[in-house]
Amino acid sequence: MAFELLTPSEMAEADRLTIAAGPVDGIGLMRQAGCSVADVVLQRFPGAKAVHVLCGPGNNGGDGYVAARLLAESGVAVRLFTTAAPRSGGDAALAAAECSVKVEPLAAFAPESGAIVVDALYGAGLSKPLDGEVVEAITRTNSAVVPVISVDLPSGVSGASGEIMGSAFQATVTVTFARKKPGHLLYPGRAQCGEVVVADIGIAAAIVGATSVRCFENDPAWWRRHFPSPANDAHKYSRGHVGVFSGGPSATGAARLSAMAAARAGAGAVTVLSPGAALAANAAHLTSIILRRSDTLQDALAFLGARKPEVLVYGPGLGSEPEIGRFALELMSVAEGRFAALVLDADGITSLSHRRAAFFEARKRPNAPALVLTPHHGEFGRLFPEIAADASLSKLERARVAAAKANAIIIYKGPDTVIAVPDGRAAINANGTPLLATAGSGDVLSGIVAALLAQRVPAFEAACAAVWIHAEAARRFGPGLIAEDLPLALREVVAALSG
Incomplete structure (x- = not known):
């Protein structure tokens, strides 16, 4: 079992070191992450009539674009909602360009009965409280009591502290990458995560150790x-x-x-x-x-x-x-x-x-x-x-x-x-x-x-x-x-x- 807990900054360093060591690059890691999310959706909810994927403008959203593409290619009815287009030239923009699912504004999102929501709005590195249409989307989703698969952490939960930054999704399953983050274990964020699945996206144990990680999940x-x-x-x-x-x-x-x-x-x-x-x-x-x-x-x-x-x-x-x-x-x-x-x-x-x-x-x-x-x-x-x-x-x-x-x-x-x-x-x-x-x-x-x-x-x-x-x-x-x-x-x- 991998028991290190990576802070958002340590996780970013692990990504950087992995890319520097090669052969995988940033979009390669993103494709692996999105694939892990899609796999969880297909394995846990094979009978879902639709999947609504909510994508933010950063790398968390990029993972969502990959998941949406793979789910659509698997024959799932996918709708994709975004807050804003990814920054041009970044990995998330590449992932968005590879995804042919029609993009709709987040303001139009309303969770349907029988659908699954993939929350790929904001990940572990969230640094300021959520507001506006994002909070409205969270409120609608939590009120609808539909299954939520959160990418990395439920949007609104700080990966470093577990603090709720204004509002947060109540996830059924949270898919994180390489290692858990402190926010998965610290309350109140811990209560928002549901089951936490740690997906291997190709970040080696030696790379994790090179981040000088100093926090661990207490385990025998x-x-x-x-x-x-x-x-x-x-x-x-x-x-x-x-x-x-x-x-x-x-x-x-x-x-x-x-x-x-x-x-x-x-x-x-x-x-x-x-x-x-x-x-x-x-x-x-x-x-x-x-x-x-x-x-x-x-x-x-x-x-x-x-x-x-x-x-x-x-x-x-x-x-x-x-x-x-x-x-x-x-x-x-x-x-x-x-x-x-x-x-x-x-x-x-x-x-x-x-x-x-x-x-x-x-x-x-x-x-x-x-x-x-x-x-x-x-x-x-x-x-x-x-x-x-x-x-x-x-x-x-x-x-x-x-x-x-x-x-x-x-x-x-x-x-x-x-x-x-x-x-x-x-x-x-x-x-x-x-x-x-x-x-x-x-x-x-x-x-x-x-x-x-x-x-x-x-x-x-x-x-x-x-x-x-x-x-x-x-x-x-x-x-x-x-x-x-x-x-x-x-x-x-x-x-x-x-x-």
């Missing part, structure tokens, strides 16, 4: 080789030790969810670090999970010295008071030689919003531990208010900027979770499910991340794997899921990946 295909499998001579501490800080007597459940998830995700030992006042509550619910009293930084340091955990989870159920943030900073300051990584979730993130300057300064230290932050939209806005408020940034870009600012891996949660690292690499998750919209599911995610880090999975891959596993477990469990179900539901997913 590219991180599975890092997934841990215990050696025959493994013991519990060689499989990694995770420490999870617990809240007070009335808020212990979140830490236990995280701890159990860490154990199910493969950590050999998991310890819940509990305030003295909550020991009885935690002891009543824990069996295989180790329980240790920890009220102060000195208590935590004693645990670190004695048990040497690789990873700590801090935040679930702790409360959002400023003192919680102060303790997180103290943990980071004593990390060197004591633990390798810290997963900050939930209240741990919110509490640091009271100490943002001190937090960002602490992250500049050369001995700072590896850090994974797992904010949902609200928590992200509290810790990174300026980034969250910048309307010019997509969710992907916001995660990247935040990762660089905090020198941390950011798991920016949501139906289109983005995982970003300070060096600019990022992944967009595609298997998210609304089943995870339940209290406590994020605590489970933090435990999975910690377990994989403790088993020495590289940090970016650990974060990506955890996000995918978390969603896959929920999908396999199905409706009725609550957070308490998730740790046990991990077993089937982890077993499949280990095998």
